[in-house]
Amino acid sequence: NTYEARNAPWNELYRRMAQIGVRMLRDHDSGLEAISWRMLEPEPGKLDSRHFNRIRKVLDENSIALMPILGRHHFIKERWRPELIGFPEWMIPRLTNVKKDPPTIMARARGRVWLCSDEDWRHYCTIAAELLRGKVQVCEIINEPNLYLSPEVYDMYLRSAREIFSRYAPEIKLIGFSVSSDHWTKVDKWLNRSLELGTLNSADIFSFHPYGSRQLSSEEPADENIAFFRKVLDGAGCGDMPVWNSELYYLSPKQPGRRHDHFTPDALIRRTLVDLGEGCGQSVSIHIISLWKRLLTPNQLAGECTHEMIPNENAVAANAFARLLEGAVPVKKYRFALGTVCYLFRRNGQLCAAIWNERSSYDLKIDLSPFRVLDLYGNEVCTPKLGMAPLYLFPKKDNDDFLDHLEAFQIAPRIPVHASSIGRQFGRKLFFGLSNLAENPVETKFRIGNRSGKAELESREERTAFLSLGEENHENHTATMHLSSGDEVSCAPMNIYVSRSLVAREKQSFRIQSPDGKMFADVQLHFSENGTKFNYRIVVHDGTDAGPLGRREAWESDCVELFCDPDPLNFTGDHPERYNKQVFRLFWLPRNGPGKKLKSINARFDKNQHSGVHSIKEKTYTVSGFFYVKNKAAGFGIKINDAENKNSKAVREAVWGDGKLFENRCLFPVIFAEDPADFIK
Numbered sequence: 001n002t003y004e005a006r007n008a009p010w011n012e013l014y015r016r017m018a019q020i021g022v023r024m025l026r027d028h029d030s031g032l033e034a035i036s037w038r039m040l041e042p043e044p045g046k047l048d049s050r051h052f053n054r055i056r057k058v059l060d061e062n063s064i065a066l067m068p069i070l071g072r073h074h075f076i077k078e079r080w081r082p083e084l085i086g087f088p089e090w091m092i093p094r095l096t097n098v099k100k101d102p103p104t105i106m107a108r109a110r111g112r113v114w115l116c117s118d119e120d121w122r123h124y125c126t127i128a129a130e131l132l133r134g135k136v137q138v139c140e141i142i143n144e145p146n147l148y149l150s151p152e153v154y155d156m157y158l159r160s161a162r163e164i165f166s167r168y169a170p171e172i173k174l175i176g177f178s179v180s181s182d183h184w185t186k187v188d189k190w191l192n193r194s195l196e197l198g199t200l201n202s203a204d205i206f207s208f209h210p211y212g213s214r215q216l217s218s219e220e221p222a223d224e225n226i227a228f229f230r231k232v233l234d235g236a237g238c239g240d241m242p243v244w245n246s247e248l249y250y251l252s253p254k255q256p257g258r259r260h261d262h263f264t265p266d267a268l269i270r271r272t273l274v275d276l277g278e279g280c281g282q283s284v285s286i287h288i289i290s291l292w293k294r295l296l297t298p299n300q301l302a303g304e305c306t307h308e309m310i311p312n313e314n315a316v317a318a319n320a321f322a323r324l325l326e327g328a329v330p331v332k333k334y335r336f337a338l339g340t341v342c343y344l345f346r347r348n349g350q351l352c353a354a355i356w357n358e359r360s361s362y363d364l365k366i367d368l369s370p371f372r373v374l375d376l377y378g379n380e381v382c383t384p385k386l387g388m389a390p391l392y393l394f395p396k397k398d399n400d401d402f403l404d405h406l407e408a409f410q411i412a413p414r415i416p417v418h419a420s421s422i423g424r425q426f427g428r429k430l431f432f433g434l435s436n437l438a439e440n441p442v443e444t445k446f447r448i449g450n451r452s453g454k455a456e457l458e459s460r461e462e463r464t465a466f467l468s469l470g471e472e473n474h475e476n477h478t479a480t481m482h483l484s485s486g487d488e489v490s491c492a493p494m495n496i497y498v499s500r501s502l503v504a505r506e507k508q509s510f511r512i513q514s515p516d517g518k519m520f521a522d523v524q525l526h527f528s529e530n531g532t533k534f535n536y537r538i539v540v541h542d543g544t545d546a547g548p549l550g551r552r553e554a555w556e557s558d559c560v561e562l563f564c565d566p567d568p569l570n571f572t573g574d575h576p577e578r579y580n581k582q583v584f585r586l587f588w589l590p591r592n593g594p595g596k597k598l599k600s601i602n603a604r605f606d607k608n609q610h611s612g613v614h615s616i617k618e619k620t621y622t623v624s625g626f627f628y629v630k631n632k633a634a635g636f637g638i639k640i641n642d643a644e645n646k647n648s649k650a651v652r653e654a655v656w657g658d659g660k661l662f663e664n665r666c667l668f669p670v671i672f673a674e675d676p677a678d679f680i681k
Contacts, residue, residue, distance in 0.1 A: 011058040018062035021322025026067045071142040077112040102150035109148040129168035140175040151193040162202035176203025181212030207246035217358040242281040265317035266389035277343030291315040320378035356390040363414040363490040370405035415485040417444040420571035426501040433571025447482040500669040514652040531632035531673030537624040547646025554587035556649040562586040565635025590621040635668035637661040
């Protein structure tokens with residue numbers, strides 16, 4: 001057995017976790033594997049509980065409840081390495097490889113899922129149930145099964161676990177489903193089939209992993225995601241079933257140059273407050289390694305720290321949350337103006353609340369003087385400023401006074417005009433969004449540096465504006481946008497994307513090629529129908545044949561990826577850089593058979609507009625089509641992938657665009673039918 005060392009005895013970790021406020025440890029990716037089958041039964045019929053007993057002892061000493069996971073994700077063969085604790089060695093020859101993967105399987109599990117028989121699974125469940133009886137309150141059955149198991153297989157495993165635990169440990173509540181939207185997976189079809197099978201009847205608690213709905217500002221807001229699952233449960237006659245968020249390591253959108261698990265304390269507390277405020281039974285929204293600060297290597301991310309146990313900002317914020325809100329119950333949710341949310345709680349008979357704003361770019365006027373205000377670290381604040389970091393509110397007098405002031409709370413922008421959080425720079429022209437938040441027309445002046453402009457906006461009008469800059473920038477950067485209206489002045493940061501562009505009054509032609517020069521494409525672009533129809537034609541010169549797609553992802557074979565944005569100068573929404581409902585991504589697959597040459601993501605388009613792959617020859621093929629646009633502009637990125645045979649993945653690519661086009665629509669090049677300053681007033 002091995003235990004991670006952090007410059008202290010291994011059990012010191014759990015003492016410090018208890019001090020931070022940790023009350024439950026979900027035994028997944030934590031390095032414990034308390035009920036690993038491999039550890040419990042190293043040889044057939046020979047049981048060994050020493051590993052489990054040692055872990056339970058140290059957790060009990062620190063008042064941390066164990067939340068074991070039966071089976072975890074050990075059905076995926078790629079995870080079988082000697083140092084991992086999964087199936088016992090003697091079980092591996094008895095496993096069966098899944099020949100036909102379910103349609104919801106994640107890419108890296110395709111062809112790699114191996115199943116144990118129901119008889120062997122029930123044997124493992126019996127060992128676990130007898131060991132856990134009287135020692136834990138809950139047990140989760142398999143982690144994220146929707147990513148690699150069919151609904152039918154999971155139904156069999158969960159039903160068997162239900163029967164065994166009901167017989168040997170009936171007091172233990174079974175956590176089921178733990179459906180994940182990680183790896184771009186949608187859960188609807190898998191979950192609907194599970195409901196048809198009656199799988200819900202085998203669970204006591206429904207759990208989910210909201211990677212696609214991390215915060216209230218996500219494309220699918222966190223509260224709507226929770227409401228969706230409650231609606232599903234209610235429709236299945238299980239409306240009273242508890243709902244848990246049992247995993248969410250990534251709390252913020254991925255930032256350039258940072259790992260996915262990098263996040264700030266305000267993101268952690270916002271998500272935890274949402275789960276508490278929406279009535280979830282538990283919120284497991286931080287990984288064990290994200291609680292510690294690096295002192296020896298301070299430029300590393302908190303999420304990569306495994307060798308020191310100095311609490312970081314996440315730990316301090318989590319400790320404040322535990323001290324202030326442990327045992328609180330939700331009372332009400334307030335949706336104030338301009339993206340401000342507030343949850344009201346009751347704890348030990350006393351009312352309290354948490355308030356924050358999901359839109360960091362607003363400069364707001366607020367009055368929190370009727371409340372006792374603490375920041376997310378538990379420090380009292382005399383002159384609070386409302387932003388994305390939650391503030392805790394407590395009564396200065398009594399509950400009635402607190403509630404009266406909360407009900408009467410109002411919020412307003414410092415000025416009635418708002419500028420978008422991003423802008424796009426083409427040459428020396430910066431384009432951005434302006435919004436009038438008032439019912440009356442307003443006049444506003446705007447300035448970045450020493451360059452300024454003005455605009456008149458009608459009631460509630462949203463428009464695209466532009467500013468002529470003194471010089472060109474060649475890299476994305478952040479600037480301060482100053483706005484004024486009347487006597488009020490406001491300023492906010494603006495992320496500026498320096499975008500590749502061209503004006504195509506007539507047909508434009510150019511060539512892109514792979515770095516090694518072995519594959520290239522000739523591209524033609526033009527507008528028609530008075531600048532509303534964008535046309536493309538791409539002739540790819542590729543001397544190798546990748547064969548049909550098979551088990552590969554589209555971008556791993558011969559493929560033309562097109563990134564299409566019909567309205568690239570749209571700056572509305574909280575995060576205008578993200579894909580919106582108009583943006584779509586196409587994959588043209590020249591080596592696939594008839595009817596299988598097109599795949600799409602977020603495709604809200606008319607397939608008849610896309611002529612498709614044609615003129616396929618030994619070393620060339622052509623892709624062509626069109627789509628309709630707004631404001632005489634098209635966001636359009638190209639990525640051509642080249643695999644050399646049916647057994648290989650793409651070895652080269654040719655790209656027209658900047659960075660990860662699949663993450664950010666502001667990285668698409670923009671093609672204009674005419675100079676945009678001529679039609680943007």
